[in-house]
Amino acid sequence: MSTPPALPPENADPMVWALARQVWIDHMPDRDGFCVICKEWSPCGPRESAGIAIALGAQVSWDADAFGQQ
């Protein structure tokens, strides 16, 4: 996966998108394939989670709606 665009896709939560994108970038693998922060084999836990959020378009506002926090 290449670096996600800075601009969130339509319908994405901008804050969640920005956070997930930043975590994804921060936890990039080094030349040997290990996360530069966790020193775990990449993708590390945080990067994997961020990747999932990005892949879903960070559309967690659905959950907020369900709990009436809109």
Ligand SMILES: [Zn+2]
């Ligand atoms: Zn990491």
